[in-house]
Amino acid sequence: MRGEPDAVRSGPASQQGMRRANLALVLGVIARAPRSRAEVAAETGLTRAAVSSLAEQLIAGGLVVEEGPAAPSGKVGRPGTALGLNPLGPGGLGAEIGVEHLGACVVDLSGEVRTWRRREVRNRGRRPAAVMADLAELLHAAVAEAGLRPAGLTLAVPGLVGTSGGVLQRAANLGWRDVPLAAELRPALRAAGAAELAELPVEADNEANLGGLAERWLGGGPEDFLYVSAEAGVGAAIVVGGRLLRGARGYAGEFGHVPVHPDGHRCACGAHGCLEQYAGEAAVLRAAGPAGARGDWVTLLAGRAGAGDEPALAVLAGAGSALGIAAAGAVNLLDPAEVVLGGGYARLAPWLLPAMRAELAARVTVRPWSDERLTVSRLGRRGPLLGAAVGVVRAVVADPGRLAGG
Amino acid sequence: MRGEPDAVRSGPASQQGMRRANLALVLGVIARAPRSRAEVAAETGLTRAAVSSLAEQLIAGGLVVEEGPAAPSGKVGRPGTALGLNPLGPGGLGAEIGVEHLGACVVDLSGEVRTWRRREVRNRGRRPAAVMADLAELLHAAVAEAGLRPAGLTLAVPGLVGTSGGVLQRAANLGWRDVPLAAELRPALRAAGAAELAELPVEADNEANLGGLAERWLGGGPEDFLYVSAEAGVGAAIVVGGRLLRGARGYAGEFGHVPVHPDGHRCACGAHGCLEQYAGEAAVLRAAGPAGARGDWVTLLAGRAGAGDEPALAVLAGAGSALGIAAAGAVNLLDPAEVVLGGGYARLAPWLLPAMRAELAARVTVRPWSDERLTVSRLGRRGPLLGAAVGVVRAVVADPGRLAGG
Numbered sequence: 107m108r109g110e111p112d113a114v115r116s117g118p119a120s121q122q123g124m125r126r127a128n129l130a131l132v133l134g135v136i137a138r139a140p141r142s143r144a145e146v147a148a149e150t151g152l153t154r155a156a157v158s159s160l161a162e163q164l165i166a167g168g169l170v171v172e173e174g175p176a177a178p179s180g181k182v183g184r185p186g187t188a189l190g191l192n193p194l195g196p197g198g199l200g201a202e203i204g205v206e207h208l209g210a211c212v213v214d215l216s217g218e219v220r221t222w223r224r225r226e227v228r229n230r231g232r233r234p235a236a237v238m239a240d241l242a243e244l245l246h247a248a249v250a251e252a253g254l255r256p257a258g259l260t261l262a263v264p265g266l267v268g269t270s271g272g273v274l275q276r277a278a279n280l281g282w283r284d285v286p287l288a289a290e291l292r293p294a295l296r297a298a299g300a301a302e303l304a305e306l307p308v309e310a311d312n313e314a315n316l317g318g319l320a321e322r323w324l325g326g327g328p329e330d331f332l333y334v335s336a337e338a339g340v341g342a343a344i345v346v347g348g349r350l351l352r353g354a355r356g357y358a359g360e361f362g363h364v365p366v367h368p369d370g371h372r373c374a375c376g377a378h379g380c381l382e383q384y385a386g387e388a389a390v391l392r393a394a395g396p397a398g399a400r401g402d403w404v405t406l407l408a409g410r411a412g413a414g415d416e417p418a419l420a421v422l423a424g425a426g427s428a429l430g431i432a433a434a435g436a437v438n439l440l441d442p443a444e445v446v447l448g449g450g451y452a453r454l455a456p457w458l459l460p461a462m463r464a465e466l467a468a469r470v471t472v473r474p475w476s477d478e479r480l481t482v483s484r485l486g487r488r489g490p491l492l493g494a495a496v497g498v499v500r501a502v503v504a505d506p507g508r509l510a511g512g
Numbered sequence: 513m514r515g516e517p518d519a520v521r522s523g524p525a526s527q528q529g530m531r532r533a534n535l536a537l538v539l540g541v542i543a544r545a546p547r548s549r550a551e552v553a554a555e556t557g558l559t560r561a562a563v564s565s566l567a568e569q570l571i572a573g574g575l576v577v578e579e580g581p582a583a584p585s586g587k588v589g590r591p592g593t594a595l596g597l598n599p600l601g602p603g604g605l606g607a608e609i610g611v612e613h614l615g616a617c618v619v620d621l622s623g624e625v626r627t628w629r630r631r632e633v634r635n636r637g638r639r640p641a642a643v644m645a646d647l648a649e650l651l652h653a654a655v656a657e658a659g660l661r662p663a664g665l666t667l668a669v670p671g672l673v674g675t676s677g678g679v680l681q682r683a684a685n686l687g688w689r690d691v692p693l694a695a696e697l698r699p700a701l702r703a704a705g706a707a708e709l710a711e712l713p714v715e716a717d718n719e720a721n722l723g724g725l726a727e728r729w730l731g732g733g734p735e736d737f738l739y740v741s742a743e744a745g746v747g748a749a750i751v752v753g754g755r756l757l758r759g760a761r762g763y764a765g766e767f768g769h770v771p772v773h774p775d776g777h778r779c780a781c782g783a784h785g786c787l788e789q790y791a792g793e794a795a796v797l798r799a800a801g802p803a804g805a806r807g808d809w810v811t812l813l814a815g816r817a818g819a820g821d822e823p824a825l826a827v828l829a830g831a832g833s834a835l836g837i838a839a840a841g842a843v844n845l846l847d848p849a850e851v852v853l854g855g856g857y858a859r860l861a862p863w864l865l866p867a868m869r870a871e872l873a874a875r876v877t878v879r880p881w882s883d884e885r886l887t888v889s890r891l892g893r894r895g896p897l898l899g900a901a902v903g904v905v906r907a908v909v910a911d912p913g914r915l916a917g918g
Contacts, residue, residue: 266878276878330760342845351752353847354736357879364841365875367774377840377875434783435770435841439748441759469771469783472672472682473763 125160126507128152132160133169133506137216140173140190161189167510169195169215169502191215196502196509197254199306200495201245201291202262202313203237205230205279205338206402209262210244211495212252215502217324219492220252231281234290242294245303257502257509259303260494261287261310264338268356272310278374279338279387309497314359315350316493317448317485318343323496325485328443332436334361334429335449335489336404340386344440362386364432384428393421404450404487411457422457429458430465433480437470448483449490455482531566532913534558538566539575539912543622546579546596567595573916575601575621575908597621602908602915603660605712606901607651607697608668608719609643611636611685611744612808615668616650617901618658621908623730625898626658637687644700652706663908663915665709666900667693667716670744674762678716684780685744685793715903720765721756722899723854723891724749729902731891734849738842740767740835741855741895742810746792750846768792770838790834799827810856810893817863828863835864836871839886843876854889855896861888 131150135141141149147157164170173190195215202209210223223244229237249256265277274285288308295304318333322345327333333343340362344351351358362382363375370379371392382388387403410418433445445466447455463477483489502509537556541547547555553563570576579596601621608615616629629650635643655662671683680691694714701710724739728751733739739749746768750757757764768788769781776785777798788794793809816824839851851872853861869883889895908915 268879328760344845346752346757351757351846354734354849355847355879357847358845360844360847360878363844363875363878365837366771368772368837375877377877380875431771431774432841435838436845438766438769439750439764439842439845440757441761441763441766443760469769469786471781471783472766472769473674473761 126505128156129160129163129507129510130503130505132157133164133503136164136170136189137191137503140188142188146189163510164189164506167506168192169506169510171195194254196257196499197252198495198498198500198502199245199249199256199259199303200262200491200493200498201241201259202491202494203229203241203264203280204313205264208237208241208244209491210241210248211491212248212254212256213492213495213499214254215499217496217499219495220254221248222491223248229280234282234285235294237280238290238294239297242291242298242300242303245295246298246300249300249303256303256306256498258307258309258498259291260316260497261291261308262313262316262490262494263287263310264313266357266360267310267312269352270356272308274310311494311497312341312359313337313490314341314361314449315343315352316491316497317483317489318345318359318446318493319350319497320485320489320493321345321446321448321483322348323500324492325446325483325489327446330440330442331444331446332433332440332442333446333448333483334433334451335447335483336386336451336454337449337487337490338387340382341449342436344442346440361432361436364435366428366431381428381432385425385432389421389425389428393417404453408453411454419457422454423461425454426458426461427465430462431469433462434466434469437466437475438472441473444479444481446481446483448485449487452483452486532911534562535566535569535913535916536909536911538563539570539909542570542576542595543597543909546594548594552595569916570595570912573912574598575912575916577601600660602663602905603658604901604904604906604908605651605655605662605665605709606668606897606899606904607647607665608897608900609635609647609670609686610719611670614643614647614650615897616647616654617897618654618660618662619898619901619905620660621905623902623905625901626660627654628897629654629657635686640688640691640696641700643686644696645703648697648700648704648706648709651701651709652704655706655709662709662712662904664713664715664904665697666722666903667697667714668719668722668896668900669693669716670719672763672766673716673718675758676762678714680716717900718747718765719743719896720747720767720855721749721758722897722903723889723895724751724765724852724899725756725903726891726895726899727751727852727854727889728754729906730898731852731889731895733852736846736848737850737852738839738846738848739852739854739889740839740857741853741889742792742857742860743855743893743896744793746788747855748842750848752846767838767842770841772834772837787834787838791831791838795827795831795834799823810859814859817860825863828860829867831860832864832867833871836868837875839868840872840875843872843881844878847879849885851886852889853887854891855893858889858892 135149143157147154171192173188198213200211208225212221266275272288287310292304314335317335321327329348342359342361363380365379366381367379371383373380373383390403541555549563553560577598579594604619606617614631618626672681678694693716698710720741723741727733735754737751748765748767769786771785772787773785777789779786779789796809
């Protein structure tokens with residue numbers, strides 16, 4: 107409704123806005139599958155002439171290419187040329203700062219992965235500048251290999267970004283506070299010889315948020331779900347109507363600090379009985395001793411559990427139960443269509459699911475809960491980085507006028 | 513974006529859609545405060561001629577009236593006549609089925625209360641038909657007194673409606689299951705001599721949802737908040753971006769069954785340690801014995817606590833602590849701008865707040881939590897019925913074409 111007055115007015119500003127919206131409309135149709143101009147016109151309700159002019163602009167902007175004759179549609183007349191996304195068009199660059207690794211990923215306009223690089227690095231306690239130097243090299247190499255020019259860069263980080271505009275406010279597992287991510291990364295990119303990447307728009311988001319978005323975009327997630335994930339910490343993404351619920355200040359999803367045993371173990375956050383104390387690295391450390399701290403705890407725990415190690419199985423049963431209690435509270439509160447185990451939990455799922463299912467069945471009773479609503483992400487630990495890279499190209503498709511001079 | 517093609521096409525269907533949207537646009541402006549036609553034109557971007565034609569239709573439909581000369585605007589020229597909402601236009605009829613009472617409320621188009629009726633009735637275990645007979649009489653009397661013709665009727669109920677289309681699926685405190693509310697109410701209205709009310713569109717919603725909406729619409733609630741309320745049961749409404757989060761199947765807000773002490777008291781739902789067992793009627797019954805069951809537990813408890821009764825104060829401190837634990841989990845998950853104590857909790861707030869504040873401060877630590885984000889509803893127990901009635905007129909203002917022949 108709010109958009110209507112623009113459509114009624116006839117000033118140049120409103121025509122420009124309409125053209126920009128129509129560019130997005132046309133590109134959105136082409137992004138779903140290649141179409142002829144006539145098919146685009148039929149699907150959008152735009153005239154054939156308008157579609158031709160908009161397509162011209164998208165082609166000139168490098169977003170769309172002619173793919174050869176469109177498949178015969180059964181209609182009378184010569185089949186048009188199919189328009190498709192330009193496989194060499196602008197790409198999306200994703201970067202991930204993990205506690206035990208760095209990642210870089212380039213996707214093309216269709217969201218297809220073109221390069222994927224991961225490097226194991228112990229980042230805990232390192233200075234941001236040192237981490238950014240390593241990350242810049244990884245990004246430089248990934249982009250060079252992909253042969254695409256990224257339209258933007260999104261960073262997945264294990265901490266709180268909120269609505270701060272790209273400041274990593276707190277990442278307990280890295281030991282970082284108030285790190286201005288873009289300002290730290292840009293000089294590192296220049297030093298690594300990737301000056302063109304230093305000019306890109308940079309965004310940053312919490313890894314669980316990006317994992318949840320990837321689940322929605324690529325993993326077949328429904329419109330409404332709770333995505334629960336573990337990396338260094340425990341987090342969640344709440345997807346409502348296909349969009350991320352970010353909260354009033356951008357801090358939604360702090361699932362790791364939901365109380366599950368209010369009088370239980372003291373958490374690093376100061377509270378008692380947080381989920382993270384039962385379903386995260388802390389639980390492993392407590393059960394396995396400081397040896398658990400070497401390397402990635404998820405890999406470690408999966409290895410031990412796979413070998414039938416009793417303490418590891420006990421830790422995982424306890425983690426599943428704690429996850430089930432916290433998830434039951436969230437389900438009662440939010441009524442998601444699914445709870446999705448993502449990130450490190452996807453790998454640990456075989457050992458988490460039995461206890462988690464039991465708690466959900468026992469605690470979500472007013473409305474029937476069914477086991478199949480608890481699912482495991484196919485994307486697993488790749489989710490956050492995929493979400494970062496794909497988010498960039500989705501933003502291009504949603505508003506191509508920004509790039510194609512709309 | 514999706515709306516754009518309509519604006520581009522020029523068929524009659526799209527012109528009708530545009531006129532209907534513009535009717536809403538004009539009425540929305542007038543609903544905020546009386547305006548002259550020229551002011552409406554300036555504010556909406558519509559031409560003066562279009563505004564005059566739309567205003568004519570709104571006047572003919574009984575939604576708008578000429579209020580006399582508009583206040584001088586300081587501009588050159590004769591001041592126009594101010595257009596305002598018709599105080600005798602269609603109203604909103606709200607009804608409430610409580611465990612211990614029935615309620616009826618009529619508001620005018622501006623949301624002003626015209627009649628408010630409440631009757632104490634013990635509805636627990638009564639058959640729906642008997643309750644509906646009492647409610648129909650109350651509604652009949654309320655509408656007759658108000659002298660307004662309602663545009664619709666919304667029922668606030670202490671149970672789950674979900675996306676069932678008006679079936680009260682479960683109301684444990686009434687002992688009702690799968691009650692088709694409109695089908696039960698309509699014959700009762702006819703029998704009460706209110707045949708015209710039996711023809712109204714009837715909607716139904718959970719009392720906490722309607723209380724949360726009332727808080728947003730009338731109580732000064734922010735864009736994002738968690739509204740927590742107690743009547744017979746304990747419920748919540750989650751407001752995100754000014755709108756209710758309903759969940760995948762419409763069951764969001766079952767705050768009463770969030771686990772707070774996972775190994776604690778057994779709940780009527782079958783689970784252990786649900787919030788309702790510590791912050792609802794069950795807690796009172798457990799502490800005070802069956803005597804607590806007589807009459808409304810909130811009133812009873814407030815009375816005893818006000819008189820300094822130690823067991824009552826202990827129950828309330830425990831309830832505040834349990835509420836704080838559950839609210840801390842919800843805040844970590846959702847990051848609302850506020851947590852609002854509504855319904856019966858608003859009345860009990862003086863005794864709940866200290867323990868609740870302490871738990872929130874101890875358990876929401878990663879991001880700073882401040883006491884003033886825990887607030888008490890000014891609407892209190894009037895919220896759900898107000899939300900029911902006001903929702904009807906808000907729907908009229910949002911789409912007057914439905915009534916005014918758009």
